[in-house]
Amino acid sequence: MFFPFRLCDLIGFNVAMTIEAQFVLSMPERIYKSTLIPLMQQDKRLGETTRKGFYLYDERHKVKPGPKIKKYVEKAREISSASIHPKLAKLSDKDIVEIILFPSVNESCRLLAECTAVKAADLDIAYVMGMGFPPYRFKT
Known part of the structure; x- marks a missing residue:
């Protein structure tokens, strides 16, 4: 498990996007504005509080990989024209x-x-x- 993705799930995507906005304001030349999290937010994937973010969580907050993440990554690449x-x-x-x-x-x-x-x-x-x-x- 890569800690940046787990951390993002833990703090929640709304907090992550607020932090990103502050980084963009304070150091725009050093920040890449991601389209991945907004795509996931549209589908109500907001992190651990909704039991689905980059990972899926059961009622005891046990973590397992999110099987649909690849779909979001591919869509984000398409939007940003990244290959x-x-x-x-x-x-x-x-x-x-x-x-x-x-x-x-x-x-x-x-x-x-x-x-x-x-x-x-x-x-x-x-x-x-x-x-x-x-x-x-x-x-x-």
Whole structure:
């Protein structure tokens, strides 16, 4: 399970879209405005509170993959005129993790360079507490 998608389900799509709007206002050159979540919102997929978002949830909030997600991803690609390059279709698990995590790492470096974050440990806490990043993955 990739933590950005699980986090989005947990906070809810309305909150995610509000956060995205703030990011677009404050750093438009660094943000990609996704069409995926609005498509899912149209079908009342709002995250864990509705028991369906990127994942499906039972009455005990047990998680399982959402079987219709591929349909939403394909529609979002169609809207944005994005296509998958054949080389990208054959990415390893390691490559996928890097594609998801490296932008966060780069943004953390920018926050430190801009003095928005005082120290790297503050960002580590934000990753663990805010994004659900597994703390055992940090190398000290």
